[in-house]
Amino acid sequence: MSGEKSRRGFLEAALSGSALLAMVAVFYPIYKYITPPKLAEAKLSQLKLSFSRADIESEPKKAKYFKYGRSMGIIFLTETNELMALSATCTHLDCTVQHRPDLGIIWCSCHNGRYGMDGSNISGPPPRPLEPYQVKEVGETIFVSKGDS
Amino acid sequence: MYKKSFIYLMICMFSAVLVTAAEDNCMTCHADFEDDDGPSHMISKDVHIQKGLGCVDCHGGDASLDDMDDVRNSKGYKGVPSYREVPKFCASCHSDAAYMHEHNPAMPTDQFEKYKTSFHGKQLLKKGDTNVANCISCHSVHQINTAKLPHSSTHPLNITKTCGKCHSDSNLMGKYGLEATPVADYKESVHGQALFERGDLSAPTCNDCHGNHGAAPPGVTSLIAVCGTCHAVESELFNSSPHKEAYEENDFPMCMTCHSNHKILKPEDKWVGTEEPALCIECHSVDDGTKGIETAAGISVALKSLVKAHAEAQVVLDEAIEKGMATTDAEFSMKELQQSLIQTRTKLHSFNLDSVLPLAEQGMKQAAKVKETSAGLIEEFYFRRKGLGVTSLIFTILVIGLYLVIRKVEKK
Numbered sequence: 128m129s130g131e132k133s134r135r136g137f138l139e140a141a142l143s144g145s146a147l148l149a150m151v152a153v154f155y156p157i158y159k160y161i162t163p164p165k166l167a168e169a170k171l172s173q174l175k176l177s178f179s180r181a182d183i184e185s186e187p188k189k190a191k192y193f194k195y196g197r198s199m200g201i202i203f204l205t206e207t208n209e210l211m212a213l214s215a216t217c218t219h220l221d222c223t224v225q226h227r228p229d230l231g232i233i234w235c236s237c238h239n240g241r242y243g244m245d246g247s248n249i250s251g252p253p254p255r256p257l258e259p260y261q262v263k264e265v266g267e268t269i270f271v272s273k274g275d276s
Numbered sequence: 277m278y279k280k281s282f283i284y285l286m287i288c289m290f291s292a293v294l295v296t297a298a299e300d301n302c303m304t305c306h307a308d309f310e311d312d313d314g315p316s317h318m319i320s321k322d323v324h325i326q327k328g329l330g331c332v333d334c335h336g337g338d339a340s341l342d343d344m345d346d347v348r349n350s351k352g353y354k355g356v357p358s359y360r361e362v363p364k365f366c367a368s369c370h371s372d373a374a375y376m377h378e379h380n381p382a383m384p385t386d387q388f389e390k391y392k393t394s395f396h397g398k399q400l401l402k403k404g405d406t407n408v409a410n411c412i413s414c415h416s417v418h419q420i421n422t423a424k425l426p427h428s429s430t431h432p433l434n435i436t437k438t439c440g441k442c443h444s445d446s447n448l449m450g451k452y453g454l455e456a457t458p459v460a461d462y463k464e465s466v467h468g469q470a471l472f473e474r475g476d477l478s479a480p481t482c483n484d485c486h487g488n489h490g491a492a493p494p495g496v497t498s499l500i501a502v503c504g505t506c507h508a509v510e511s512e513l514f515n516s517s518p519h520k521e522a523y524e525e526n527d528f529p530m531c532m533t534c535h536s537n538h539k540i541l542k543p544e545d546k547w548v549g550t551e552e553p554a555l556c557i558e559c560h561s562v563d564d565g566t567k568g569i570e571t572a573a574g575i576s577v578a579l580k581s582l583v584k585a586h587a588e589a590q591v592v593l594d595e596a597i598e599k600g601m602a603t604t605d606a607e608f609s610m611k612e613l614q615q616s617l618i619q620t621r622t623k624l625h626s627f628n629l630d631s632v633l634p635l636a637e638q639g640m641k642q643a644a645k646v647k648e649t650s651a652g653l654i655e656e657f658y659f660r661r662k663g664l665g666v667t668s669l670i671f672t673i674l675v676i677g678l679y680l681v682i683r684k685v686e687k688k
Contacts, residue, residue, distance in 0.1 A: 145673045167688040237509075252506065
């Protein structure tokens with residue numbers, strides 16, 4: 128009789144434990160799903176930059192790079208103090224381009240590819256223009272986005 | 277009223293057709309006796325015809341005459357120029373800025389002047405050497421076209437064939453003490469492969485380095501300017517390096533000393549160092565009184581370490597990608613690492629270890645970051661897999677437990 132009781136007790140305890148763990152197994156993924164992931168997702172509609180216009184101004188080349196999903200972008204100040212952003216990956220062989228305020232161009236040092244401030248091709252091997260980002264300033268915060276989104 | 281106007285219009289149109297037909301007598305006769313590759317059959321693809329010019333605009337004479345002898349005796353007839361006369365013949369229009377402006381305002385008019393400075397031009401015009409190229413050798417005679425058209429003899433993809441007609445002819449080149457290998461060598465080069473295998477029309481071909489109308493080999497000192505047209509940073513670094521003075525003193529051809537000229541292969545990291553096949557040891561030795569060997573050894577170690585770290589990082593990242601993890605950050609860091617590797621390889625043209633080391637160290641840090649991030653993702657993958665296993669086990673126990681409880685209840 129007592130053996131039967133202890134067996135039942137064990138069985139019930141095991142059952143309750145399993146049920147509890149099953150609940151954890153169900154709720155843990157839900158918890159993981161609703162908490163933001165450590166890694167930013169690749170697809171973005173808009174990105175808030177972690178620096179301000181003043182930070183860009185203080186750079187020697189008046190430009191800073193930012194991460195946009197898997198891509199790299201470059202944001203820079205033009206001669207007319209306008210903020211512009213372009214894809215920073217050269218369309219020739221994927222080198223990272225740089226802002227050359229001394230020449231008034233966006234420049235790829237790998238093969239001397241030259242782009243206009245709007246990303247259009249000026250000279251050199253790049254076959255296509257650099258993709259532009261839209262820039263929006265709200266107070267001191269800068270947002271960049273692709274297309275109209 | 278309308279009927280009269282119509283008849284008048286028709287008469288005008290027929291007259292125009294008859295006049296045009298009368299002016300086209302060159303084609304009418306030449307098409308009869310020329311083979312398919314004759315001027316009359318090829319000319320439709322020629323830019324001059326497409327721009328509205330006719331035979332007489334180059335060859336002179338009166339095209340309205342029926343008899344060929346009459347044409348030859350007609351006013352202004354130039355006929356076919358001799359090989360030596362061709363440049364001047366073409367230049368009669370192409371060096372006339374006002375005339376060219378009417379047809380193609382953006383076109384330069386200095387081709388003949390440049391040609392005179394070229395080896396080809398000097399040989400032909402001064403020495404009467406008809407083995408060298410003149411206008412028609414490169415542009416063809418009656419299929420002359422802009423280099424933008426794929427069938428043009430001056431299209432980037434056709435330039436090696438055009439130049440190779442002479443420059444791959446060992447008998448002809450032998451007369452001038454030249455090798456007939458440039459075209460074959462170029463096709464093996466990184467530039468040739470970019471052009472022919474990747475179809476990158478921006479890759480330099482013969483005329484990009486030698487010029488076209490003023491074609492000549494770049495001089496020893498101008499070589500860096502020629503390569504620097506695209507490789508601007510490398511040439512700038514080289515010009516500031518201790519090598520510049522040493523090369524000038526020894527008449528070494530700048531870039532060509534390490535990279536060759538036509539057969540410019542993709543550079544390899546083992547070219548830098550103190551052991552075969554490093555190029556540095558062709559000039560430098562331990563007791564040469566320079567820092568050459570020390571610098572080469574330092575750069576080689578830094579570069580090899582970075583390349584190894586890059587390869588290792590790529591392996592770990594690839595595994596994380598293959599396991600389906602969100603590798604956005606790691607891939608971005610990998611791009612930064614690749615950039616650092618490119619910059620380190622470029623910077624070695626300063627031949628200054630202190631300039632190269634910071635970039636290599638920056639790359640090493642990025643490689644460590646890629647490895648760490650990717651390894652974390654792989655760990656996360658296995659954690660999830662183990663979690664799935666544990667969860668499955670728990671569910672199995674739960675199901676078995678339920679089965680036992682139900683059986684016990686049924687027994688009661």
